[in-house]
Amino acid sequence: MARMHAGDLAHRLGRQAEAVCRRYLNAGRKHGNYWLVGDANNTPGRSLFVRLSDSPKGPAGKWQDAATGEHGDLLDLIRLIRGLVDFADVAEEARAFLSLPHPEPAPLPNKLPRAASGSVEAAKRLFALSQPIGSSVVGTYLRHRGIAVLPGPASLRFHPRCYYRPETDEVTQTWPAMIAAVTDLNGQITGVHRTWLAPDGKDKAPVDTPRKAMGDLLGHAVRFGVPGEVMAAGEGIESVLSVREGAPGMAMAAALSAAHLAAIAFPDAMRRLYIIRDNDPAGDWARDSLVERAHAAGIEAVVLSPVLGDFNEDLCAHGLEALRASIRGQFAPQDVARFLDFVP
Incomplete structure (x- = not known):
């Protein structure tokens, strides 16, 4: 009895497949005979596809998520979207939907325009x-x-x-x-x-x-802490976070590449910049370029050099205490107590 009832509901939902998608998956879009969306959480994308009308490949309402392999009918999809467990709750949601009038599809007024890739x-x-x-x-x-x-x-x-x-x-x-x-x-x-x-x-x-x-990356960075008079900047996120392990009180920024590190913007209040360099030719170029820019802006530039390729390699190979000892010897004396001995 319950199985027949479920089949009837799934069939009726399939006849309204596009309306179901516009109601529950409004971050998606119609493409031919399919509705495309990222997943059952209504994420924008195209991994999950719902068949909108009967075809030789299967009946309307059948769906599949290409990323996870999940598939089913529109009852299964409603269950996932609404986070329901009991079939009675899924059936009640389906009946409530089917009782609504469904006019010709029209663009939803609150749907965000597609952002350029x-x-x-x-x-x-x-x-x-x-x-x-x-x-x-x-x-x-x-x-x-x-x-x-x-x-x-x-x-x-x-x-x-x-x-x-x-x-x-x-x-x-x-x-x-x-x-x-x-x-x-x-x-x-x-x-x-x-x-x-x-x-x-x-x-x-x-x-x-x-x-x-x-x-837009030029001049910008991934920031940890609020930039002020003293801050540190480097290339990779992991390398910068490794130095932050040793000096957690200092604001830091990861520019993501040598070229972007060389072009990072300076806060108006900054007076001293620690340059977390990578130990390679690109890192040398970024260091030299940033030192020149800092000096031209009246900012003291202090270079922090790793023992290995970068500070995350140092941290993984030698541990935190060795990293702290390494950067302690490279910090300006007035910043040792302020940042290296900082207790959050």
Whole structure:
């Protein structure tokens, strides 16, 4: 009895498949005979597709998420979207939907326009859709890299299924990702940086380019703390966070590349800049360029050099106390007590 009732409801929903999608998955869009959306959480994208009318491939209302392999009818989809457990609750939701009038489809007035790929607006939306790190694989990844002091959600977040498109393949994949906000000196988001991670969080995802940024990056950075008279800036997020482990009271910024480090904007109040260099030719060039710019602006520049390739390599290989001893010898004397001996 319940099975027949479920089949009848699923069939009636299938006859209104597009209306169901516009009601429950309004972040998606119609493409031919399918409704495309990111997932059952109504995330923008195209991984999940719903068949809108009967075809040789199957009846209307059947759906599948290409990223997870999940599939089913529209009753299953409503159950996932609404987070329902009991069939009685799913059936009640379906009956309530079917009792409503369904006029010809029209664009929803509150639907956001599609943001251009790689734009500042797309970056803002991705960061807004991400979650606090919490107990996610981002925390696992950072701790595996020796970083115990996790930044707050204004800087780093977690996305469980962030889209990744290989350079030589049109097939979009999804991986968990660390999402970093790139901001200007006023704290406004101008871009994001994505680090795709392995499902267990112990390493980056096995893809060709596990790190990518989008948005407006020039002059901006991923910031940890409020920039003031003294701050530190480097290239990679992990390297900068490693120095932050040793000097947690200092504001720091990760510019994401040598070229962007050389062009990072200076706060008006800054008087001393610690340059967290990478030990390679690009790092040498960024260091020299930034020292020259800082001196021209009347800012003292102090270079912090790692023993190995970067400070995260130092932290992982030699531990926190050795890293603290290394940077202690490179800090200006007046900043040792203020930052290295800082207790949060």
